Amino acid sequence: MQFAVIYRPLLSLFCLFVILSPSLAQAFSSSECIITMGYRTSERRPFIEQEPSNQGFYRDIYQAAAEKIGCKLRVVRAPKLRILRDLKLGNVDFYPGLHFSEERAQFAYFIPNGLSERYIGISRAGAASINSLAQLSQTGMTLLIAPGSYDFNGISKTMSVRKPPELDVPKALDYLLASQGDFFIYDLATLNYYLKNRDISQFQLHPDCCQQPQAMYLGFSKKSRHFRALQNPYYRANLPLSPDNIPSVLAEDSKAYEFARALAIMDAEGETQRIYFNHFG
Template sequence: MKSTLVAQPWLGALLLLMTLQAPLANAFSSSDACVITMGYRTSERLPFIGDEPNNTGFYHDLYQAAADKIGCKLNVVRAPKLRILRDLKLGNIDFYPGLNFTEDRAKYAHFIPNGLSERAIGISRAGAADIRSIEQLVNNKMTLLIAPGSYDFGGLPDKIQIRKPPELNVSKALDYLLTNQGDFFIYDQTTLHYYLNDRDPTQFKLHYDCCQSAQEMYLGFSKKSRHYRGRHNSNYRAENPISPDNSPTVLAPDSKAFQFAKALAAMDSQGETQRLYSKYFG
């Protein structure tokens, strides 16, 4: 082989070029594969998503099915919520599976219906006064438990007492309530009912009219994602507040984000989302 390369130097150069190109070709083929990354906090939210590194649950099944329909794979990244929201802003992850809308978040995330509805209710220890508004927490000198980076329910009263334990989840919140390390917690009604199945319900009191009426649930898709592309929304009305239905931009039809949203809408209209929901929630 050595004498051949000396006699024909162009052959050696060709072999060297082929050797260098082989790994590059493999790298390009893997990077060109469509992967959509979902980010979520490290703590669980059963039955939506299990604890890290167990990502199984409703969210995984729903978004994996939608990704499959558009020829993509679903990747899941877990980290503290504040870090996940930062990565959503930067485009390091593509979407957060259940994100409450705010105008600030709308600057970096496009809100896509996921086919579910949600309603935030309150929970306290048994025997607490009836709470029909968040403002009543101030008058009753009750401490609100809230996770860092979570939704503030449209704004909290100035004098409200707040406690923000790190990586707060439903199970931990219920423990905090029972040990008098907090007095009130606000979360999705369906999820609270799920966790109370394994608790003594006589220890708690649910407050259904405190916080939020039933509303559509959204995922937040990063506007910095390589799968996102927006275009002007001709139906946008600047005189009205920005909302998921009144955004200056809409998804461009040639983007993966648009295809992902379309797949989720089809799953909802065809009953596939509801079947998955029944599998996990009964």
């Protein structure tokens, strides 16, 4: 009884100390490994659906990779510019599909996820065939692009551009048909998915406008607590910066390295492709 009388005040004092010390409370729960994926609020089926389900290829592949290294996947949704800001700050660990650029390479490390992608153009039916971004600029057509989206290493300042907030594929197709934009550039696989439920005769595809097939990358935050890098002995400063030619490489004792290695093994063993076909057919 005397022990209980002494113990209760001590317990109360400890609880108060934890409440007033968030860093201490975090330390008690830091043993659990959580990798946070940030993505914009709009969906991109079949890669990712709206909240709260977040179902799709992204969740399945990255959840599988996280589990292989003893971690859990958490998904956070917000407008893309906010997610990119949080990626810079390390508030989210990675963005699931991020185009490489020298600007983004300052705050993100690019890891292949095992897929390839090809960005093509789409317009209303009857438009002139577009085979390059330079040609698009010369036609006077208005390009639809989401704020924070990849700009294909520089869109001409003379090009007419419209940036509706949280632009996704269904909205872009509606804008085209309503003549509130003339041209939209997006991943071929995703466009094909949404065009299955549209009258394809209303649109024209421009497969040679923008990009050859290339590897698909996630962008891992360099400010993440899971990230640590070492100097890359194979980096060549006289060559252009690219995912394969960067000044640093992942340290093998980091969770980011383990995550990248898990994705590489999934790709080599065919697991990535099985997950892909489950969603894309």
